[in-house]
Amino acid sequence: MTSLLDEVFTVLVFPGFIFSVVMAFWFEYLERKITARVQKRVGPLITGPRGLLQPFIDVVKLLFKEEIVPKGTDIFAFRIAPVLAVTIPVFGMCFIPIISWKTPLSFQADFLLVFLLLALSLLNVALTGYSVLSPYTSMGVGRLLVQYSMYEGIFLLSLISAMIQTQTTSFEGILKYQSMKGPLILYQPISFVCALLALLAKLEKRPFDLPHAKQEIVAGWETELSGRGLAFIRLYTDLSMVWGISLLVIVFLGGPLGPGFDSLMPVAGFTWFAIKALGLTILLTVISASTGRIRVYGLADIFWERLYPLLLVQLLSSYFLRWL
Amino acid sequence: MNKLRARLEIITSAFRNILSTPITQPLATSLHNQQVRGIPMLDSEKCLGCSLCARSCPPGAITMVPGGKKVIAGKEVQRNIPSFNYYQCIYCGLCADVCPGKAITMVKKQPVEIISLSLVAIPITDIEALKVLFAFVSLLFLNFLIYWISGKIAPKGKHSSKAEEPFTGGVATKLPVYRYHIDELYIFIVLFTMLEVASFILILESSLSSTFFLSLLFLAYLLILTLNLLHRGVEE
Numbered sequence: 294m295t296s297l298l299d300e301v302f303t304v305l306v307f308p309g310f311i312f313s314v315v316m317a318f319w320f321e322y323l324e325r326k327i328t329a330r331v332q333k334r335v336g337p338l339i340t341g342p343r344g345l346l347q348p349f350i351d352v353v354k355l356l357f358k359e360e361i362v363p364k365g366t367d368i369f370a371f372r373i374a375p376v377l378a379v380t381i382p383v384f385g386m387c388f389i390p391i392i393s394w395k396t397p398l399s400f401q402a403d404f405l406l407v408f409l410l411l412a413l414s415l416l417n418v419a420l421t422g423y424s425v426l427s428p429y430t431s432m433g434v435g436r437l438l439v440q441y442s443m444y445e446g447i448f449l450l451s452l453i454s455a456m457i458q459t460q461t462t463s464f465e466g467i468l469k470y471q472s473m474k475g476p477l478i479l480y481q482p483i484s485f486v487c488a489l490l491a492l493l494a495k496l497e498k499r500p501f502d503l504p505h506a507k508q509e510i511v512a513g514w515e516t517e518l519s520g521r522g523l524a525f526i527r528l529y530t531d532l533s534m535v536w537g538i539s540l541l542v543i544v545f546l547g548g549p550l551g552p553g554f555d556s557l558m559p560v561a562g563f564t565w566f567a568i569k570a571l572g573l574t575i576l577l578t579v580i581s582a583s584t585g586r587i588r589v590y591g592l593a594d595i596f597w598e599r600l601y602p603l604l605l606v607q608l609l610s611s612y613f614l615r616w617l
Numbered sequence: 618m619n620k621l622r623a624r625l626e627i628i629t630s631a632f633r634n635i636l637s638t639p640i641t642q643p644l645a646t647s648l649h650n651q652q653v654r655g656i657p658m659l660d661s662e663k664c665l666g667c668s669l670c671a672r673s674c675p676p677g678a679i680t681m682v683p684g685g686k687k688v689i690a691g692k693e694v695q696r697n698i699p700s701f702n703y704y705q706c707i708y709c710g711l712c713a714d715v716c717p718g719k720a721i722t723m724v725k726k727q728p729v730e731i732i733s734l735s736l737v738a739i740p741i742t743d744i745e746a747l748k749v750l751f752a753f754v755s756l757l758f759l760n761f762l763i764y765w766i767s768g769k770i771a772p773k774g775k776h777s778s779k780a781e782e783p784f785t786g787g788v789a790t791k792l793p794v795y796r797y798h799i800d801e802l803y804i805f806i807v808l809f810t811m812l813e814v815a816s817f818i819l820i821l822e823s824s825l826s827s828t829f830f831l832s833l834l835f836l837a838y839l840l841i842l843t844l845n846l847l848h849r850g851v852e853e
Contacts, residue, residue: 300751300752303752304752304755304756305755305759309752309756310756310759356767357767360771361776362781363782364778364781375764376761380753380756383756384752384753384756387752398748398749400745400749401745405820406749442808442809446812446813450812450816450836453816453819453820456820520771521764524767525760593847594847597840597843598847601843605836605840608819608836
C-alpha cells in the first residue's frame with residue numbers, strides 16, 4: 294500500500310506532473326528574461342513578482358480561450374496528439390533521480406526508455422502538424438523531420454557513449470559510476486558538447502528553429518493551433534526543455550551528486566541538481582539568444598559533417614575509458 | 618588396367634551418390650530430427666551454481682556471472698549462473714550432459730534465433746512493467762481531464778465560415794499530394810533508422826569487442842554514405 298502511495302506521489306507531484314510543470318514555467322521565465330536582457334529589453338515584468346507568473350498566466354489564458362477547429366481537420370489526431378505530447382516528457386521525468394539514487398519507478402533498464410520516448414514525442418509533434426494539412430504546416434513538419442533525422446543520431450550516440458563507458462542501462466548505474474570517478478564531462482567533453490547542440494535542435498531554439506521559423510512559414514507546424522491545443526503544445530515545448538536539461542545534468546554533470554550529498558540526502562541533492570540545471574539553462578539561452586537561424590544545408594554541415602566524425606572518435610575512446 | 622578400374626570406380630560412386638540421399642542437410646529442415654543437437658539453454662530456477670558446465674566446455678564459451686541467491690547451510694550466499702557466448706559455442710552438448718540439476722537443456726532453434734539470444738537480455742519484472750504502465754496511463758488520464766475541462770469551460774462563439782478556414786485562406790477540397798517528395802529525404806530517413814539499429818547493438822553487445830568494432834565500422838560507413846549524399850545535393 295505504501296509503495297502504491299509512493300508511486301502516485303512520484304507520478305503526480307515529485308518529480309512527476311506538478312514539479313515538472315512548475316519547472317517548465319520557471320525555465321520559460323528564465324529563458325524569456327535572459328533573451329530579453331541580451332536584446333536590451335526588460336522581459337516579463339507585470340504579472341507576479343518581477344513577472345514570475347507570466348508563463349503560468351499565458352498557459353492558463355490559452356486553456357480557457359475558444360478553440361477554433363479549421364476546415365478539413367483530422368479531428369482525432371488534432372485532439373489526441375497534444376495530450377500525448379504533454380504526457381511523454383512528464384513520464385520521462387518520473388524516472389529521473391533528482392534527490393536520491395533512484396525514484397520509486399526506476400527499473401534496471403530505465404535509461405533505454407529515454408530513446409523510445411524521444412522518438413515518440415517527435416511522432417506526436419508530426420501528427421499535430423499533419424492533422425491540418427495546409428501549406429505552412431506541411432512545410433513545417435517536413436523541416437521538422439529533416440532536422441530530426443540529423444540531430445537525433447547525434448543525441449543518441451552521445452548518450453550511448455556515456456552508457457558504454459559506465460556499462461549500465463540505468464540512471465542509477467550512471468550516478469553510481471560518477472560518484473566513484475567524477476562527472477562524465479571530464480572524460481567525454483566532446484559528447485557533452487554534441488548533446489548540447491543536439492538538444493538545442495530538439496527544442497527548436499534559435500540557431501536551429503527552422504520548423505517554426507517565424508519570418509518564413511508563419512509558425513510552422515503550430516500554425517493552425519488555437520486555444521487549449523496551443524496551450525498544450527506550448528507546455529510541451531517547455532516540458533521537453535526541462536526533461537532534456539535534466540537528462541544532460543544526470544548523464545554528464547553528475548545530477549544530484551556533490552559535497553554533502555550522502556549526509557543531507559534530499560536537500561543537498563536537490564540543491565546541486567537545481568544549480569547545475571540553472572547553469573545549463575543559462576548557457577543554452579545565451580547561445581540561442583545570440584545566434585541567427587541557419588539554412589537546412591548548414592544543419593547538415595554541422596550535424597553530419599562536423600559532429601558525427603567527432604562522436605565516432607569519442608565512441609571508440611569511451612570503450613577504452615572503461616579500464617580507467 | 619589399374620588406372621581404368623580406378624576411373625570406373627569413381628564414375629560408379631558418382632552415380633551412386635546422385636541416387637542416394639545427401640549426408641548434410643539444411644539446418645531448417647533438420648530441426649525436427651535427431652541429427653541436430655540444438656543450442657544450450659539455461660533454466661535459472663533449477664541451476665545449482667556449481668559451474669561444472671563452465672569447466673567442461675571445450676571452447677570455453679561459458680562464463681559464470683552473478684545471478685540470484687542460493688541457500689547453503691541456512692545462509693543466503695551469492696550464486697553464479699552460466700552465461701553462454703553463442704559465438705564461441707560449438708554446440709556439442711557437453712554442458713547439458715554434465716549438469717547435475719538438469720538445468721541446461723539442448724533446445725532446437727534457427728540460426729537467426731541464436732543471434733538474438735546472444736544480445737543482453739533486459740531484466741525487468743512484471744511488477745515493474747505494471748508500475749511503468751500505471752504511471753503512463755494515469756498521466757495520460759490527468760492530461761485528458763485538464764484538456765476536457767478546459768474545453769468545457771472555454772466559451773464558444775458563433776463564427777462565419779471564414780473563421781474556420783486555415784491560416785492560408787483555405788485548402789483545396791480534395792487534398793492533392795503536395796507533400797515533400799524528395800528521394801534524398803527518404804534515403805536520409807533509412808540511413809537514420811540504420812543508425813538507430815547499429816547504436817542499439819552497440820549498447821546491448823557492448824561486452825563483446827568484435828561486434829562492437831563491427832558496429833562502429835558500420836557507423837563510419839554510414840557517415841561516408843551521408844556525406845556523399847549531401848555533396849550530391851549541394852552540387853545539384
